[in-house]
Amino acid sequence: MQKRKLGTSELEVSPLGLGCMGMSEFYGTGNDEESIQTIQYALDQGVTFLDTADMYGVGHNEKLIGRAIKDRRDDVVLATKFGNVRGEDGSFQGVNGHPDYVKQSCEDSLKRLGIDHIDLYYQHRVDPEVPIEETVGAMAELVKEGKVRYLGLSEASPKTIKKAHQEHTITALQTEYSLWSRDVEEEILPLCRELGIGFVPYSPLGRGFLTGQIKTFDDLEEDDFRRYNPRFQGENFQKNIDLVKKIEAMAEEKGCEPSQLALAWLLARGDDIVPIPGTKRRKYVDSNLGALKVNVSKQELEQIDKIAPRGAFAGERYPAEQMKSLNQ
Template identity: 50%
Template sequence: MAGEKVEVRRIKLGSQGLEVSAQGLGCMGMSAFYGPAKKEEEMVALIHHAASCGITLFDTSDSYGPHTNELLLGKALNGEIRERVQVATKFGIKILEGFKREIRGDPDYVRSACLASLNRLGVDSIDLYYAHRIDTKVPIEVTMGELKKLVEEGKIKYVGLSEVCASTIRRAHAVHPLTAVQIEWSLWTRDVEEEIIPTCRELGIGIVAYSPLGRGFLSSGPKMAEKFTKEDARQYMPRFQPENMEHNKRIFERVSEIASRKHCTPAQLALAWVHHQGDDVCPIPGTTKIENFNQNVGALSVKLTPEEMAELESLASVDAVKGDRYIAGSVPTWKDSETPPLSSWNS
């Protein structure tokens, strides 16, 4: 599969009219969290390469850097290339001193964050704008009300939510249709399958799967921990602690065995599993290397039988992985995303 030219098909993301490549590119690691920021010219070259291969959905956030990842994308995707791609960015995680975070979803903040992102990206309109995390001090109807205004003003085209529970998805969608929910979904993160995925499908909301390679674990296995730099947030995450890694490596070993039979890489197999979940799912694996990008795109040509899907799911069941996704209290997840009722809001 290594040298094959893969055609990147398009999918309809949600039911509001957005069409994107079946696989996107997560850009966070180019600027933050997985080690020091990478050289700008190399990342611009990678983004251009991805676009030339047919990738159209590029994912960022104002909190990556903070701000530097949006500036990078704005520089890389200017000119005629802008007409061929969709930029997704996010608001809601305000980075404070000492890397403390504040979650904001109040209308004034939503608007100011959107205007700042438009400026950094150098665009008149954001294709897909997500609430990165849900502000549980503000009813979701209030946050969505401001996003609806921004759509009406042409500042954003489509609305999404990230790390959000099923009940909050329903409340938000009733105010303004959601185009996408971004959620962590992979062979080692499957708890979203119980309520969140079915809710999205019931309502016609697209699913954007972030960290579809388990933050690199499903492509490199336990050896990846040997390369963590002091700036790499993964070294603190529970799943990557030695006692949990010793258990979790069995999943990687089994995935590697099946990949060998399929004549593909473990990363391609893990991504193919996500692709086989349906045409309403767009995984956004991130990378900083063109060769890894090429390998990831190759997953689009890996075909899995129902028996192979079942085999993968049996070895990576919901409770098969040891360790939480995040350090307790470090960043809220969909399990923390319920907001107060609208009747309690006093602006």
């Protein structure tokens, strides 16, 4: 499998990573043994880039990955995140970017993962109460100590990205990007390219919507957080379903799955882009990797742009309260 470099760094990863969040929380019931087998299967297929965060399952996801890669650390470029604070009961307690919290979070993540260094350490959400220079300064100290190799940000504004990058090289920005959500094309992606920062799209399949497998609201389990996402509700849901049907029709004509077309479109946006589709089942690893064999012509890219131009999908990306933490 060919590799892609993140930004101007020497950090090489598979062109598609594996998002592990759903194995522990948010997307219905998980199964630890199946999840571990899925991670190991992905590694066997050539995936080298795993993505997690300390908040996923309140530490559960990092422990799960630790178990999965126990004897395979050298096969993995491991990314995790800090900043979203959760109580032991799972309650959300805001964002913290204070230097002492940064360092303690890193120590805790290393322990849960059972490793001695993190390859890519992201600030999950920007703390508006703490100057980004202070947060990134603490992250930079972790690099000097050998506990972290490279630094990243998630859902940061252009202003924050510039300030952070002046403090210490930012290797990657992780922000939602897909046919379903193209806001980053306006300012964020051009800035990353200007500064030599790699781009890691999360939810590259529109939280599963672009797979074509979600037909009705009732397809979502009772504890699935998408039930509270504006894009999955009411008129928005139907409008978005209608758009996905057009993507499905184009994929059928091309002889691939809708999800593969959506990922191939994203991969074609540039070699500096490394999507991290999430799954907790092995069969979807194969499906996602199939996108690497799907070539999208210039004419097809133009056709997709007509079907799903920027802003085409209805509804905000998150509920109102969570939207406040984006683009900080």
